[in-house]
Amino acid sequence: MTSSTSSSRGIYLRVLVAIALGMGASLGLVRLFTFVGGASAETILPEVTEARAALPRIVAEEKDVVLAFGSSMTDAAFGARQFDREMAAQGVEVKSFNFGFGGLNPYFQDYLARRVREAFDEADRRLSLAIVEFTPLQNTKTRYRRALPLVDSYVAMLASDAEIGELVLREPTVGIQTANVRYLRNGISAEMLTWFFGSEVLFPAEQPNSGLPRDEEAERTLEELGPELDRRFDEDYPDYVESAWSWEWQGAGTIPEERSPETLALFEQYYAALRNDRRMADDRLWRIHSADVENLDFEEELLAAFVRIVKTFQAFSDRVAIVVMPRNHAWIGRTPEGEARMRAALHRIREETGATVYDFEDTPRITPEMFADTTHLARYSGDVAYTSLLVEAFAPLFSR
Amino acid sequence: MIFNTPIFFLFFVVFLTLYGLVVLSRRPRILLIVVSSLVFYGAWNYRFIPLLVGSAAADYFIAQAIGATADRRARKAWVTLSIAINLGVLALFKYADFALQSVADLVSAFGVEPDLPTLAWVLPVGISFYTFQSLSYTIDVYRGTLEPRRGLMEFVAAVSFFPQLVAGPILRARQILPQMHAIPVPTWGDAKHGFVLVTAGVFKKTLADLLAAPAAKAFDSAETVSVLETWTGVVAFAGQIYGDFAGYTDMAIGIALLLGFRIPANFHLPYFAVSPVDFWRRWHISLSSWLRDYLYISLGGNRTGSRTRNVLITMLLGGLWHGAAWTFVAWGAFHGLLITASHGLSRIGALSAFHGGRSRGIALLKWAATFYLVLVGWVLFRATSLDGAGAVLARMHGLGALAEPGGQAVTVLVLTVVSLLVMQLMDLFVIKKGAWLEGKAWLLWPFLIFFQGLCLLFGEPSDDFIYFQF
Missing domain, CATH: 3.40.50.1110 (SGNH hydrolase)
Structure with a gap:
């Protein structure tokens, strides 16, 4: 090996080491940010x-x-x-x-x-x-387009290792991106973070407005009843607190017979208020x-x-x-x-x-x-x- | 393969490992560059690889033929063949449908509905870049400013060199061929500068992608928007196109530098320009200088009497180079008129104080007027039709706009302007203080890691570069 070959190898090795360390540190920053922000599959799709x-x-x-x-x-x-x-x-x-x-x-x-x-x-x-x-x-196509920023993250969270491997072979660009999100970014893609933090600013006028007047009485009812219904739920189902067995999809609390007539009456009022013309x-x-x-x-x-x-x-x-x-x-x-x-x-x-x-x-x-x-x-x-x-x-x- | 994606990162690490640590002699390294560049190109559409290699090979052999003869007519015939092949390929893939559609529109204006076929062919990525680059070689050999070079593989490596293959800068043969022959090795200083440029490029591309949404709101929204939102959208597009293209260029130059190759700058703070002529000295420098050297000068250049015509033809074709649509033609014509008008105004003695003025007030005025005109140009460039461009221009000036802006409009405007400014200031910093930063290791690496981390956190890293479509 000549000395010039050796020095040429040295510089490229140095470049490669700098790339590896730099990218590792940058990804470390990403992991730190998502960790501090509590972003993970558990918090995004709980x-x-x-x-x-x-x-x-x-x-x-x-x-x-x-x-x-x-x-x-x-x-x-x-x-x-x-x-x-x-x-x-x-x-x-x-x-x-x-x-x-x-x-x-x-x-x-x-x-x-x-x-x-x-x-x-x-x-x-x-x-x-x-x-x-x-x-x-x-x-619909509209729904599909709106979900595009989430694709990398959701697929990274929901796909199996074997499916990601197949994706890498079938569509290398997409597959490697998905593998990167899953294995190096804890399931959180840049698009998802951008969408999460920036949608208010990036898509500011997206909330269409019917122009109908706000139903002040209905809104007051909702503000009052919301916390009250939560309180009653905690009272009726004390075991739910800290339970990993979500009441919603198990169905507990969804049977009228398990709730008091007063609570059911409050729910009726609550939903009636929710159905005000402006909101609907x-x-x-x-x-x-x-x-x-x-x-x-x-x-x-x-x-x-x-x-x-x-x-x-x-x-x-x-x-x-x-x-x-x-x-x-x-x-x-x-x-x-x-x-x-x-x-x-x-x-x-x-x-x-x-x-x-x-x-x-x-x-x-x-x-x-x-x-x-x-x-x-x-x-x-x-x-x-x-x-x-x-x-x-x-x-x-x-x-x- | 897009530079700021994981797949390119893997590709580059593998390439650099082979190139720098395994394949050490010159010819195998050239072969490695060719193979890797074709893999890089084939990631989009492998079916166009023969087109890329074929057009490069044709120019290589034509240049040999030109160099082999002193007969002027034969030399001219060979260079004409090269121009015909390159522009023919470009015309077929890029302009055929546009021409057919334009003929159909023209005929239908007279009440006849023609049944013309359309090709609907996929446009090969980077075709406008590599054909111009390859063409410059045969023209230079024809003009006698460059000797034909031996080594087909070297030439194909130069044309297909992956850092600049799909969106430039458009390298001249005399810039890249000697380097491809010598296979340069970077210094550690080159590498550090390369890292700075790659980081600046990724950062600009990230901002560009974020600016796409407010730009789309002004240009693509089915509903009309306010004056404020229209201006925001137009400024956002100015930032998007700059961040996207200059970001790509920075990455290309930086990546090449990590390998030891030097590619000249393609941008120089274009939004600080103080006249349309100044703008074109700063924007897409490799294209404007190509058009100047190979088209404008061929048309007669600054010769009295034909200057205006030559400027207009050059800019018109420069516009058309960007895309097969009347909006691009209009954009080129608009800039041609601006440059012609600038030349005309500079000859008016009463305005000499303004032209030559060095006071800050005059400079500010000239900058503001230039920036406004550049923005108007971007409307033509970004709009999907001339009618659409007209509507956006009207809304910018209060016609047909909503009276009240939507929520967050002021915030979006502020963020848009800040993004544009940050991109320009980052460039200014790299130009003025880059060497200083590269000399302070304790600052350089945290700086690069911070910005890379920021780019990994936010953005749309899978978005294509706008200039890929040209």
Whole structure:
């Protein structure tokens, strides 16, 4: 080796060491920032993390297991304990769980469905019934675009190591980026941080305003009743505090019989105040703006992901049903094009999965007074009626 | 492959390890540069690799042919062939659909609906950059300012050299070929400067990506916006295009420097320009000097009587180089008119005090007027149609704008202006104090780590560079 070759090697080695140390230190800063800020999968998707952690216990259940899998609309509307009770009254013993999570479109839900399947497969267990919610507003192009800043983080949090490995081989740029987010950044991508801290400034005029006057009395009622209802919950369910077993998706507290008449009356007042015209009109505009809820211009990637979700459940479930949740007809309309697209999407889903679609969109049993806003059902009224509808629809499946 | 992504980081670390520690002799290193550059390019679309290699090889052999003959007609025929091949490829991929659509629009204006085909071909990334770079070689050989060089591999390595392949700077053959022949080794000082430039580039690119949202609000929003938000959007785009392109350039120069190669600067504080002519001396210097040397001078340059025409043709084609759309043509024409007007005004004796004035007030006035005109130009550049550009220009001046800005409008404006200023000040710092910083190790490394950490924390690192599409 000549001295010039040796010195050339020396300089490049020095450059490589500087790159490694510099990048290591910079990533250390990122980890420090996210650690101090408390950003992690546990804080960003707490319910999902909790549900995944609970899967070993779920698959160990003695009774047949039922999962209601979907969006925040399922989260709000499916009363697991009520479902189990009413099913038992019909002679069907099951243990159900609410796997409804806000903020996950089908692209992300697809990963979660695979994690659920893995847990059942590992335990050599089958799911008795999967109730999979098709949420039209979660499948639109608008919704898809809005979720793009979250893709790297959510996939990094929800994908398995093997899936990330496959992604690296299939799409190296995306795969290496995802692996970087998962293994070096604790699941937190730069896009997610930017979106989290900067959306107020970067997308400042995104909250559409109906221009209706603020209902001062309703707002006062909400301010007064909110803390009061929280206090009563803590009183009624002291065991919930510090519990990792989330009451919401287990369904505790969602059965009217477990609450006092006074508390139920307060809830009624609370939801009535929530449904004031200004809030509902603003909420409708927000759903149009953020999810194209009336025109439903569907994103192919999301519809394909939904089909994959159903197929994933079909692979380890005895029964798979697709449900379309009740629509708040007083506030959410649909354009003729939107209606045609909805019918076409449901037809495609039926064709590609062979699953039955239970369409509750127009059920007369759910009225606009049973909603908390333009899309979510209210607790102790809407959820009760909807859960009963599910029992009526699915109990007969178990006797066949 | 985008510089500020994990995959490029891995690519570069692997390349540098092989280049610096394993492959030590000259010819294998050149081969490594070629192979790695093609892998880098192929990451976008491997099907265009033959186009890149083919056009470079054609220019290499044409230059050999030019060098081999003293016959002026033969030399001219060879260089014409080179121009035809390079511009033909460019025309086919980049301008064919634009031309067909323009013909269709023209004919339909007379009430006839023509049924013209469209190619709808994917535009090869960086085609405008590498064809110009390759073309400069044959023209230089034709003009006798450069001897044809032996070694096809060396030439392909120079044209495809990955740091500058897809978005420049447009290197002249005489700048890169001797380096490719010598295979330089960086000093530790070069490396430190390279790290500073890469960090400055990543930082500018991060800010540019953050400015995309307010720019899009002014240009792409289906709803109309206020005067304030329109100005914010236009200033944001000025920052976005600068941060994006100058950021890419800084990274390219810095990465090349880490390998030992020197690439000349492509920007010099363009928003500090005090006239349109001054702006073009500071903005995309490698393109403006290419157009000057190979187009403007070929047209006759400053010869009396044809200067205005030559400026206008050069700027018009410079605009068209950026993209196949009338908005780019209008942008080029606008800057051509500005430069022509500047030349005209400079000849008016009554304005000599203004032109030659050195007072701060006059300088400020000249800067403000230039910046305003540059912003107007950016509206033409960014808008997706001439109608759209007209609407944004009207809103900037109060016509058709919303009376009340949306929430956070003032905050966004302040952040936008601060971002633009920070980018320029960072450049000023690197120019004026870069050497000083590089001499203080205790300050240099924390400085670089802090800014790299900041860029890793925020931004949209998967966003393409705007100039890739040109």
